[in-house]
Amino acid sequence: MDHEPEAGPLQQAWGAAVSAEVLREVLGPPRHALPVPTAEDRTVWAIDGGRMHRATVADLLERAREDRGQDWPSVPARGYSRYVRDGDRIQHESRIAARQHRLSRASIAAAVTLDPEWIDEVADGVLTLCEQSSWCWPAHDDAYARRGYVLPVVDDPYLDLGAGEVAAQLAWVDHLLGSQLDEHVPGLRSRLRVEVHHRVITPFLQRRDWHWLGLDGPVHNWNPWIHQNVLTAAAALIKDDELRARVLATAITGLDRFVDAIPADGAIDEGFDYWWNGACRVFEGLAVLSSATGGRLEARQIPSLRATVGFPYALYLGGDGCFSFSDCRPRLGEQLPWHLLSRWAREVGDERSGRFALSRRPQQGPIVSEQEGLGRLLLGLTDQLWSQGPAEPPVAPRSHYLASTQVLIAHDQRGELSLAAKGGHNGENHNHNDVGSICVALRGRPVLVDPGRATYTAETFGPQRYELWNIRSDWHNVPEICGYVQEPGAEYRSEVGVELDGPEVTFDAELSRAYPRAAATRWRRRAVLSRTGGLIEVRDSWTGGPHAVQSPHRLHWILAGEAEHREEGSVSVTTESGTIHLAWDPRVATGTLEERVLEDDYQRAAWGERLTRLTLAVDREHVRQGSLTLRIRPGAH
Template structure:
């Protein structure tokens, strides 16, 4: 058996795995591993797999697969801490269960149904997707970490692992180069580094042929370089904060493995790395809340591997990014999240964080990523106090796209109040032709107007024009401006300028829309609504909402001192009719972030003039005299 090659101490390094810091961090996982050892393993059943094709449910199968992964991760860590026979036997059971799984691919990604009509996997034609890569990487790390004790306790199991990884992942990767996620007839997105980083781990640990090992490493290096080249110069990610961790962060992890194999990033890639390392802390609103666009949660449901950001921020000299990453050091659950993959768990455990106390997050005063049209500003740098605002330009065919050109998010004291609902639970149809029937994706449930009864239209050509963001001559006034007219298929619409202003001294956010139609498209002498319907402004609100004449009062979550503040949203009641639409949340991913419901404030225009201006003002109650726009 060849020596495996991954950058972490294996089970023979007893000084590391029995050190107080490691055993203390592992205590919750080890206690759970002890409790579940000897109990039945989670079963990923064919009937669960087939549900995706029968009724659209992908959670039943994927949750069982994830539970099996999590249990094997805990078992592996328990065996590292105490490599007794019962601990090692538990690992062997989990490893062989994965090896005997008919497919490592997730049902939602397998092409067997499309090609053959099958609702079961075709074991002789493995499909290399995110799920297959995750299994291969987990088995590679188990093999590396526990190889000596596996050889002693279960001779042959490592040979089985190598066979399955070779047949299901390594050979499909090298022998078939038309995978769409490599950028073949499809824009490169987060799948590419996620899969290729996992392929690289399996290759370094499980490929016994040195010639093949180097050839596969070189292919991954090309693929990761292509991903960096696909990112914009400013480091933004159109998939947003959530998928930054499953795209850019995956590429950083792959780059670490490439460095371990002797391949450094090119200068061009290093420039993109330096830019994108600043993305996570730029999206920070306060506490565990972040600006979310596309399929992203405003409050992450998992602990992310901040050690990766910390290490790269130090390498590229970004003090703010390093501080933000270090703010997670020492927080409960930050060192090890049992929902993490085994590679990320080991990375967190072996990270050179040091013994210093956690840093404080920088809470930058503003950030802009023009290539994707995302910008953020807060009332004061270094503080969550007061309003913070984020705007989204871009276009309506981005990765994990929502119909949201011109959308605005407003947080009060670090907590979103005017919100983007975010990521739904994925099902069949989430990424199919029916995607834009989902309420959480549609423009009507984002903070953008419905223009003359028409929602925004999906498609790359439906985009913001003339995006800009930054301080005016007065540093106390930040403004973002864009023309939303191009995002609507509305006849005669020449411009729909949206200007979002944060007045830091007044703690006020103003959103002002100014439009221009060609005279020939005016609705008529009485300025009546068009046949399609009236113009309406939508604002999606989190928390308790009270509607009063000319204003809505919104209170969501308490601040750090336990006293929630209220955001007052005001407008001219003479030009619109106001109503509230309560949306009950029965999706567990959405309710985990927002609670039981969200509320849409709907402001409907009474007339449709060919030119006009409408303004909404938002500020905490108790601040300066409220304006009516």
């Protein structure tokens, strides 16, 4: 169903300028559409004396030389079929990524050297992608659902994240090296335009049932990710002025649905990782629109966009840690495009987020990576305020409460303990059943943790999602009430009150609505961080439901580190950041430790070889009505 909501923030800010008729008049030529100088500008790209970041270029050149003479990665049929057969999506996606990364490296080598051999390498990569049967990842293609095919239907392409990424990459290649490609490989630019039109532009305009449009359900990070890539491809590659304006106008309207969904506090319910491929993609699309219109379309004045620039810093725990929930990871990624956060913090005047971004810039070696895409690589290489700005020391985290998602992050004055708490509901994007979860970090290192994501497979987003252990509530820091775990769905939610002022920070949540009605008539969780005392207390109090006596409560706590049962009512957890001691009343609950050996690469990278679950089983005499307090203190350091 194609129905348009009321005008969103972009349309309200820009008025008639977002119409195809007006856009046609204000758009500059395609060759000036993208906000990076072309290879013809030798003041930027000359290998000696250019303004690009030399250490990054040297690293890219070295690895590009290693690529030369090697066959381009193949994309066999089994990569498509495996997703249907056994759920594996990594084999195919990793081969596509290898192709794209190699093309990005070759593009930089060609830009800085203008060597015909590197132009040929780029041409080989472009043609390889043009000859690829589909740019859509098998996990997203609807060929199997609609026709029973495991291979893509080449005359009915599916527009997903993968297709958008390839289209935008080809647009960046064309922008950067257009003149050189015309001279050395005439006809290649025409070919790549044909493929982009067929695989991306045409389906974007013709189909309005894409789930990522946000027309008939919640809007999520696919929306800005794909719209940003469509904007990039259309602005740079479409020669027909009328069609170009029509595509851009349609993409602006679609992107505006995501902007409209960003709450006033800028929070993203998908979590830290997805900000970079959600809200951050909005900013990249806006940069293209500003460049393509000569600065006529600007959006830095929109309050929710200004607020969301601060979201990554709000979730920062110190060190290399962040509060991770949903399908996110707990460590700040080295390959994240920190330069984009730096750029937009400058745009909106967010000094703290700007310092945070600069503090993550490597002090030696490469400062951007091709793994984030060619467009991001080019923007980072040519942003001198990012590459040559003064070094920032590590920044201290600050306490934040994001009311729209009921997420609290608070820190004590000693820089030791951090409390992260999440209310919300179980119908969020990339949802885990985790309403009321409490996490704790010691000196920036998460210790009481959310297990986060595993490698994506067919099960991750299929009907079996909530059978996966790392998604279920019994492997999150929430109670199991009368034998009941939390259920998925937006109706399973919490009521939260937070107090940030004063010597204590409190998170007070009523959790009974996150469970089936039979679980309990009331379950209150109150977490308190002492700003000065080096103490976090989590007090659970309850009134049981009709089956309370038959089914005891179990309070689960997921621990990352070496856990040791010191004595009744006490467990210690030791990490490289030190030791945390957990204590409770053993007269109320009995504690047991259960190790889970991690076999997934993502989880092992996050947590090491294992996680440990501490389960506090409430004694039967306290099940009908009672309370239990968990005290969390740092050990000597």
